[in-house]
Amino acid sequence: MSDKQSTARGFSRTAAHYTVYGMWNSGNCYKVRLALEQLQLSYAWVEINSAGGETRNPEFLAKNPNGKVPLLELPDGKYLSESNAITIYLAEGGRLWPTDRWQRAQALQWMFFEQYSHEPYIAVARFIMKYLPADHPRRQELPQLHARGYQALGVMEKHLQQHRFFSGAAYGVADISLFAYTHCAEEGGFDLSAYQAVRDWFERVRAQPGFIALSSQATRFQVHA
Numbered sequence: 661m662s663d664k665q666s667t668a669r670g671f672s673r674t675a676a677h678y679t680v681y682g683m684w685n686s687g688n689c690y691k692v693r694l695a696l697e698q699l700q701l702s703y704a705w706v707e708i709n710s711a712g713g714e715t716r717n718p719e720f721l722a723k724n725p726n727g728k729v730p731l732l733e734l735p736d737g738k739y740l741s742e743s744n745a746i747t748i749y750l751a752e753g754g755r756l757w758p759t760d761r762w763q764r765a766q767a768l769q770w771m772f773f774e775q776y777s778h779e780p781y782i783a784v785a786r787f788i789m790k791y792l793p794a795d796h797p798r799r800q801e802l803p804q805l806h807a808r809g810y811q812a813l814g815v816m817e818k819h820l821q822q823h824r825f826f827s828g829a830a831y832g833v834a835d836i837s838l839f840a841y842t843h844c845a846e847e848g849g850f851d852l853s854a855y856q857a858v859r860d861w862f863e864r865v866r867a868q869p870g871f872i873a874l875s876s877q878a879t880r881f882q883v884h885a
């Protein structure tokens with residue numbers, strides 16, 4: 661057998677250290693991809709078709725009983741779910757995770773904020789507007805999602821008027837976590853023009869070494885020709 665093994669999705673697994681089960685356009689999955697790229701870790705990507713039921717079949721549920729992506733497979737065969745848990749796991753001991761106890765607590769504070777007060781509104785509005793038909797009944801949820809999403813953006817704006825990042829003093833995984841769905845919030849119908857500090861932070865994030873855009877091809881794995 662060649663040292664290259666093709667996955668069902670056609671991505672080469674040569675020398676991959678980690679395997680990510682994900683959906684390329686999902687912000688939660690982008691967090692993991694961005695962290696892997698910025699930490700210069702090798703990985704294979706297995707694209708999951710949730711609309712086709714692939715997060716709910718017995719094979720996937722055996723890996724993640726919660727039936728969600730992203731899912732990280734470690735080199736020893738263990739599986740880790742939840743985007744923020746994955747990025748912290750990957751970042752521990754490196755430059756994306758603070759060494760100072762207080763700064764680590766601050767980073768965690770923002771990552772819990774992201775999951776409870778931000779992502780359920782900003783990401784869900786994007787999902788409804790980008791992926792569901794224009795006449796879908798879930799459009800009725802948008803005013804409420806926008807109201808709660810703008811509250812979260814206001815909290816971020818206030819923080820960023822005083823601080824450069826969310827991960828303590830330097831860029832780190834809390835920034836990855838909040839960048840994932842904030843930078844594409846306009847796809848969910850949010851107007852970011854009044855959030856100048858947030859938009860300045862976008863540029864600081866984009867300037868970080870190893871940054872890749874949500875839409876871009878990743879570099880740490882090779883696509884099988």
Ligand SMILES: N[C@@H](CCC(=O)N[C@@H](CS)C(=O)NCC(=O)O)C(=O)O
Pocket residue numbers: 683686687688689710715716727728729730741742743744775
């Ligand atoms: N809290 C989870 C959320 C994961 C999540 O909602 N994943 C979505 C994609 S963004 C998913 O798997 N959807 C497919 C499904 O539920 O079948 C995380 O941060 O990883």
